[in-house]
Amino acid sequence: DAKTTQPPSMDCAEGRAANLPCNHSTISGNEYVYWYRQIHSQGPQYIIHGLKNNETNEMASLIITEDRKSSTLILPHATLRDTAVYYCTDSWGKLQFGAGTQVVVTP
């Protein structure tokens, strides 16, 4: 069963920032926050992960609240290629996925 909750869908204009929320109501102290995305007919792709601190890489930024009960994935300049289902999860080891957020980037 999924441990996280996400909105089912979100639209974003090309070139704008996309902020994807996630609630981690049952996260425990040693569990990392992970974000993945899945483009149709492909396997999920790792985006970013973090434990307590905010993180940034070439794909995205991850903001984790101080109580770690929620996180936000930020795509700073969304492109059409960012249209995908985005999954957040928290885990020490085995990942469990919910239904994710369908993000549609429009021109």
Place this chain on the structure above:
Amino acid sequence: DTGVSQNPRHKITKRGQNVTFRCDPISEHNRLYWYRQTLGQGPEFLTYFQNEAQLEKSRLLSDRFSAERPKGSFSTLEIQRTEQGDSAMYLCASSRPPGQGAGGYTFGSGTRLTVV
């Protein structure tokens, strides 16, 4: 390193037949995971290995399903007496254990099974 490789990419089989899928993980990853995904749903965990040891199996993994990783490298997932409800994408992923510089999982492209 070519990532996680899964074969075949597609499999169509008749109900009642047995099928076997193969997964070749990233060589330095000692954890290997199998997931199943149906349309509109996120991947569902089936089982995982650390080296050759199968450490956990989901209740979704009925007795018709068996997974092996005999030498701690590649893995196979076999489904016996397939049913139409087994039609899904079967995903394999690999990783280092948590705490060992683990980033995320690396997933393969999956094997799409259609049972007719």
